[in-house]
Amino acid sequence: MTTQRTNDFIELVKLSVTTETLKKLVLSRPKESEITKISGRLCSHRERRILALEYSLPGNTVSHKNLGESEIEQYLAEALGNYMQANLITTEGECEWKISRSGKEALLGADKLKKRLSGEREGFESAIEALDKRKNYLLTGNEDFLIALGISDATGRVHDKKQAKYRQINRFLEHIEDIYPHLPKEGTLNVYDLCCGKSYLSFAVYYYLTKRKSREVRMLGIDLKRDVISWCEALAKRLGYTGMSFIYDDIKNTPRDTVPDMVISLHACDIATDIVLDTAVELGARVILSTPCCQRYLSSKIDSLPLSFVTRYPHLKMKLSEVLTDALRAVHLSSHGYSVGVLELTDPENTPKNTLIRAIKSKDSGSSEEYDEALKFLLGDGAKYYLKEIK
Secondary structure, eight states, X not given: OOOHHHHHHHHHHHHHHHTTOXXXXXXXXXXXXXXXXXXXXXXXXXXXXXXXXXXXXXXXXXXXXXXXGGGHHHHHHHHGGGEEEEEEEETTEEEEEEEOTTOOEEEESHHHHHHHHTSOGGGOOXXXXXXXXXXXXXXXXXXXXXXXXXXXXXXXXXXXXXXHHHHHHHHHHHHHHHHGGGSOSSSOEEEEEEXXXXXXXXXXXXXXXXXXXXXXXXXXXXXXXXXXXXXXXXXXXXXXXXXXXXXXXXXGGOOOSSOOSEEEEEEEOTHHHHHHHHHHHHHTOSEEEEEEOOOOGGGGTOOOGGGHHHHTSHHHHHHHHHHHHHHHHHHHHHTTTEEEEEEEOSOTXXXXXXXXXXXXXXXXXXXXXXXHHHHHHHHGGGGGGTTGGGO
């Protein structure tokens, strides 16, 4: 027999489902159940709304269950009897149902949330997640490198806190798929990851090219963090990725004995991205895929009267500098014979550092006229000193 407050909470859950505003439902503080927590999120599957549940079990294991919309009321009426607390989080607000140690029941925030969810629905932000879209990912979560990197657990389930990284990696591989026709059709593919860090992309690209494309790959990662490089070397050995090697060094010292078919780089900070791009151009890389990180360098150097109505405001000046820096990089690559695109890497919710510079070698040389004019417009007499310290 459920109480009035319990029924009110269940009705709010149902309302958040029909309005598609439910972001998360959590049942916690179990009375006796071995299931320490139940988490639910609203999803669509085959054009039906479902509540996707995850059960947290002893030994850091989990199990899953999907509820149809018509099953939610009965399920919660039974499940809430085993827990002391439940939290409903929606795009329009939150509420909490709980039972104190003395047995007193409370429902907090329910009236305000009900009023919001009963209002005009056209202004609601949808929280529904399409489970069907997951099948389109190039990676399933079961891949050995994802488990080794801590993105998935031993069963292949992607950890909640790693969902953004998982989507980012999948999206980057989609970009690899797009440029794949521009890579050599036969022979060993030479791929360099400059400023590789923990080499999430190195392992992903190596796996994709060797396992999915059945190619022989020589993957070289370079970074200035000795401990990270040692870690990457050990992981590659453990996974049996024999074509991967790593160098502890400045990327300016990247070996020149081979022309890389592709250079990749994820979030090299500030002018490190410019060093990556310059190095890739010097090496004659066929394809360059680079996602910049921060772009502070240009901000302190802009000297352009026509842009002073923006640059007089420090916050806007910094935001403008981010766009201008990546635009200069694109024009610079074009001047060296590359066909360049500046694209969105993944959903902005996954990372604010969301720009991908994609360059494909299309001709032997280009013209630097546009690049030189852009520098002069932005920097005036300082144009001739731009990035000279990295040359």
